[in-house]
Amino acid sequence: MILRMNDSFRIDNLRRCPSEVVEALRNALVAGVIAAADPRRKNFYDLEAGDSIFYIHVSPTGTVLLLACWRKEPAEQTIPRQAPRPEARAYC
Helix, strand or coil, X not given: CEECCCCCCCEEECCCCCHHHHHHHHHHHHHCEEEEECXXXXXXXXXXXXXXXXXXXXXXXXXXXXXXXEXXXXXXXXXXXXXXXXXXXXXX
């Protein structure tokens, strides 16, 4: 599915990722990004943007919580059904 947000949303950077990572997430969400819903958690998504994968929660108020981010493996073409453990490959 494609997840797209309007320009007036907030990103809570819970892991204190670099500002470049947060800006990349913001740009991807405004442009529209490939997203896979977490089947176990409502409003949680894996997003694939460029060479990065983000794990986020979109609250009912529209706030985006950035929970984890990691670089895609070169062989990965799309978001896997079961995302890898972010702490193992996280870059923020």
